[in-house]
Amino acid sequence: MPANRFNGFTDLGIGVGLRVPHYRHILSEKPCLGWFEIISENYMVDGGRPLEVLEEILDSYTVVQHGVSLYFGSTDPIDREQLRKLKKLAKKTKTPFLSDHLCWGSVDGKFTHDLLPIPYTVEAVKNTASRIKAVQDYLEIPVCVENVSSYAEFHASEMTEWQFLSEVAEQADCGILLDVNNIYVSAWNHGFNPYEYLNNVPLERVAQIHVAGHSAFDKYVLDTHTGPVIDEVWQIYTEAIRLGGFTNTLLEWDADIPSFDIVRDEALKAQRFVEEVKHGHYKSAIA
Amino acid sequence: MVITNRPLPKESKRAQGDLTGIQALMAASIMRPLTDGDSMQEFFSDGRPMQEVAAEFIKPNRFLSSLERLELYNRQYWFRLLDAFYEDFPGLMAFLGDAKCEALATAYLTRYPSTSFTLRDLGRKLEKFVxxxxxxxxxxxxxxxDMVRIEWAEVVAFDGPSKPALEAQSLVGIDPVHLKLELQPYITLLELDYALDDFLLKLNKKSDKTVESNAVIEIKRKKGRRSRPKKQRTYIAVHRLENIVYYKRLTCDQFVLLKALTKGKTLAEACTQAFELQSGVDAGELSANLTSDFSTWMELGWFCEGA
Incomplete structure (x- = not known):
């Protein structure tokens, strides 16, 4: 799982998602941090302030691109203009690899702007893998697919989510961005064991891990990326690195965003779990 | 048991198995507007109960019915889009009021769903819709x-393309009869019936837009007080300087001149059109004003190299 061909053989350490409220602080204080992840779509523009900020960030930090609109699971034709813009941005950022989600989001050219769950079928594996391959071929950099939080399951599904993710990654020969918060959220919503998930995905393909907060309600959990990461999610994280080794780790915080220092401190908590695993102090959650 | 011969809609038939069918049915379901209470509509577009449609392709779980699970996505779709809409059109919201603005946004996005990978383009067809x-x-x-035009112009000025600005030196010696000047693509010239620049500045807008993320959105309905802009014929260029968006007031003749240039008129033709509006003004004064205006516009980098 550490530096591998799916993350461009990088060992970036711990990073945070670059967010607008932190621009000023980051640009003026240049805080110490391994790397930033950007949402590609926010910088796939023709000019103006977003690109100016990005240029300045690139002067001091490594940036990895993470997207929200490739919709690997959609059946619409891939938008060539979108890919052209993405490739142009990737050349600017020199991102060592790039990720997007295991989801769909558009139909007949209409975009939902959401990460919608895919029915886990053989047909969907084939469709999704072929799209990832096409994107990877065009971009000429490693592409990773991220498991999403989901709130619905389909009658049509023929396999579990981890089987689907594994099949897609193998068939597309791509990396995995393992979001351990999303595993927690989906496990809660669908009643599966998160550790069974971890034990059944090809961890050697994991290029990066996401951690984040979420919002728990009486009957469901939503992936809101708000608040600190809860202990149960850190536990899944720790198990993931115990099984697969430490890899690039990133905290996402998108709602009620606190100061940069709070976000960075939350991300750096990961170091504690890395140390526990390294020194054998961690007791596996799997009996 | 009542057996009906009512045909299933196209999406419904396809949803039985194939991926495209399931996606089409799910998209059609979640893109339907929410009720006033932010719930899913009771009936689908074909008249069937939504509960029946949801149960056809979504599994229930221990806590939620198929409909409730689908409803989470229905809400999420609208919360995300409305949030982005309000972000781009705060002025519209301020004078229409929350309820009317939500009704407008919902009707607009129902008629013109997003056809772009980026939410940045969400308001592109709003003027047409209005x-x-x-x-x-x-x-x-x-x-x-007027409000839609100026707020869309801001979107364009915020991150629209720019071209290399013309240097004054490059224009020396060119006969105005033949000189055509192009305005930066991020600039929009507006002739408005309301002083919307003053109005929008009072709204104290942010210089950085909120951006896309992959997180679930929780809608925050603001209880803003409605306010109304002052009626006043206003000419404005929405532009940017050092990547900050500005409104620059123009006089009528400045507006006419710049507008003529954007329509491909030569500098001489554009000046003639503008001067016609100032028939009583002394020629020396006209010339001095023109020199001063061009000097400002060149300094702002408004003119660029043509295609």
Whole structure:
């Protein structure tokens, strides 16, 4: 799982998602941090302030691109203009690899702007893998697919989510961005064991891990990326690195965003779990 | 048991197995507007109960029915889009009020769903929609159109393309009769019936837009007080300087001149059109004003190299 061909053989350490409220602080204080992840779509523009900020960030930090609109699971034709813009941005950022989600989001050219769950079928594996391959071929950099939080399951599904993710990654020969918060959220919503998930995905393909907060309600959990990461999610994280080794780790915080220092401190908590695993102090959650 | 011969809709038939069918049915379901209480509509577009449609392709779980699970996505779709809409059109919201603005946004996005991978383009067809369906902004269609135009111009000025600015030196010796000047693509020239620059500045808008993320959105309905812009014929260039968006007031003749240039007129033709508006003004004064205006515009980098 550490530096591998799916993350461009990088060992970036711990990073945070670059967010607008932190621009000023980051640009003026240049805080110490391994790397930033950007949402590609926010910088796939023709000019103006977003690109100016990005240029300045690139002067001091490594940036990895993470997207929200490739919709690997959609059946619409891939938008060539979108890919052209993405490739142009990737050349600017020199991102060592790039990720997007295991989801769909558009139909007949209409975009939902959401990460919608895919029915886990053989047909969907084939469709999704072929799209990832096409994107990877065009971009000429490693592409990773991220498991999403989901709130619905389909009658049509023929396999579990981890089987689907594994099949897609193998068939597309791509990396995995393992979001351990999303595993927690989906496990809660669908009643599966998160550790069974971890034990059944090809961890050697994991290029990066996401951690984040979420919002728990009486009957469901939503992936809101708000608040600190809860202990149960850190536990899944720790198990993931115990099984697969430490890899690039990133905290996402998108709602009620606190100061940069709070976000960075939350991300750096990961170091504690890395140390526990390294020194054998961690007791596996799997009996 | 009642057996009906009612045919299933196309999406419904396809949803039985194939991926495209399931996606089409799910998209059609979640893109339907929410009820006033932010719930899913009771019936689908074909008249069947939504509960029946949801159960057809979504599994229930221990806590939620198929419909409730689908409803989470229905809400999420609208919360995300409305959030982005309000972000781009705060002025529209301020004078229409929350309820009317939500009704307009919902009607607009139902008729013109997003066809772009980026939410940045969400408001692109709003002007067209307001012209087509003015009832959503009645009795203030003119004001609403002005507001949509200036707020969309801001989107363009924020991250639109730029071209290398012309240097004054490069224009030396060119006969105005033949000189054509192009305005930066991020600049929009507007002739408005309301002083919307003053109005929007008072709204104290942020210089950085909120951006896309993959997180679930929780809608925050603001209880803003409605306010109304002052009626006043206004000429404005929405532009950017050092990547900050600005409104620059123009006089009528400045507006006419710049507008003529954007239509491909030569500098001489554009000046003639502008001077016609100032028939009583002394030629020396006209010339001095023109020199001063061009000097400012060149300094702002408004003119660029043509295609």
């Amino acid at each position: 012209l087509e369906e003015p009832e959503w902004v009645a009795p203030d269609q003119k004001l609403a159109l």
